[in-house]
Amino acid sequence: MKRLFLIFWLLATPVLAVEPQEMLSDPALEARAQALDHALRCVQCQSESIASSNAQWSADARKLVRELIVEGRSDDEVLDFFVARYGEFVLMRPKAEGANLVLWLAGPGLLILGAGIAVSYLRRRSAPEAPTALSAEEEKRLAELMGDKPT
Template structure:
């Protein structure tokens, strides 16, 4: 019985994002609604910050979805809708902000730190190898080396 309760809770938790879009918000024209839904997935909810406005139940996201649909119904292109949100909220409102300006630092920080860490590991390994010095040959290896070099021992 307890498992059934957990299963029902999990199903409802997974279904919550699907409930974010209220049917009353939808446009009558399926082509325009498809464009609006695409934009809903591109725009970040500034209140939730980790969710798109498509999956957020926050009041701000609901208002943003309505605004997207109003602009599309008024004849705005997808880029005009994005530009309007960028003007009001900055690059943060995009789920995938452009790699330019200050955002470029964020985009490059991860790979730069990875390369720096790799450089530290390589330098430490070289330093350890240099401090250890060459290993001495055992008598068999030394005899074989002298034989190859043509030296008499």
């Protein structure tokens, strides 16, 4: 029973990241804020969005997101605000343009290249060579080795 409780408690930990006092009273604005929380990376944790991080920096960032939304800024303006201060690293999904385009295309490109190399290797390896006929000289030598008299 204790193990089951521990498992449920660990699974529910990210839910506790957004505290009730941080939430906006307008459900539409809160939904926008939560979407932005999932789009921004915690610069302290580096592997979590600010929505699921319990770090102090993430709590401050969540409050700042809500302040900017209340001021009337659009989602793009809020994201640009964070990118201007922390760079594109703060985005969970960096934009696929400029130098980032190389990173976006490197994975699929290497996968396709590797698959092409593997297919060509397997085709070369499994293709049987066509048998070639013996020349007259080879037939004569074979007959000598076999003890037959050439005709």
